[in-house]
Amino acid sequence: MLIYFLYRIAQWLAWNLPIRVGYRIADFFTWIKFFFAGKERTFINNNLKIILGENNPKIKKDVWCVYSNFGKYLIDFFRSGKMNKQFIDRFVKVDKLEYMDEALSRGKGAIGLTAHLGNWELCAQILGVLGYKMNAIALTHQNEKINDFFNYQRELSGIKVVPVGISVRRCFAALKRNEIVGILGDRDFSGANGIFMDFLGKQMLIPRGPAVLSLRTGAAIVPAFVVRDEQDERCFKYIFEKPIYPQKTENEEEDIKRITEQIAKVIELYVKKYPQQWFMFSEFWNPEKVEIL
Secondary structure, eight states: OHHHHHHHHHHHHHHHSOHHHHHHHHHHHHHHHHHHOHHHHHHHHHHHHHHHOTTOTTHHHHHHHHHHHHHHHHHHHHTGGGOSHHHHHHHEEEEOTHHHHHHHTTSSOEEEEEOSBSOHHHHHHHHHHTTOOEEEEEOOOSSHHHHHHHHHHHHTTTOEEEETTSHHHHHHHHHHTTOEEEEEOSOOSSSSSEEEEEETTEEEEEEOHHHHHHHHHOOEEEEEEEEEOSSOTTOEEEEEOOOBOOOOOSOHHHHHHHHHHHHHHHHHHHHHHOGGGBOOOSOTTOGGGOOOO
16 A cells, blocks of 8 residues: 555656656655665666676666666656647657558557567557557556556556456457557566577577467557657657568467567667666566566
């Protein structure tokens, strides 16, 4: 219950204070977390060593930047109700949205794939505000009040939240209606249904769900990422990548592996480009230690 009230207080502050003031308050609290979370800092440090190179002098600073950017992400999430067309016109540069339109033109829906990078919540919210029919698969929090709070924030932009566990049937129905299903593709929370793929030179368990959903519905996968502008913390770049179209053969398992490999490569590209905005607070290359944010 305490965590729930802290979230509500944070939401009130984020809503009523100027955005830059909110970001500075977030910096203060994330600095406290940074200071006391020694084990977590070690995980992030080890991840960055793999991304940037073992002896890269930037690593120490980048560990703090990960915390700082995550605090800003939370402030943005708590301000979801301020998301409108005017906000997008002023603060978001959208690049290659036509890739999503191309995928939807086939009439089979589209799978919007992103990662725990930048601001993944905005990926769905922006599309919802722009008039796209948007469904987002989300983990269910154990605390019902917190779960309802997070889902309410998402639904402010017209997003339909699809809880993990009952998602398959709803996803099939949404794609059949030619809607978008948003899904995160960089972590396999089950620890059992992923596929080991090469990711930054090491083997990592990558979710197979997006590839399976694509193959069984015919929907294209459209990788898309909302990243914070490195020159102006208030602004974002929303970048769409070329659709990954399902190509069926007689060997479904090989088809799944081929598509999942394409997914891993595009996520790897953005993790390498924006390591300070990849929010992986666990040992990414140790699937047994993956935790839920």
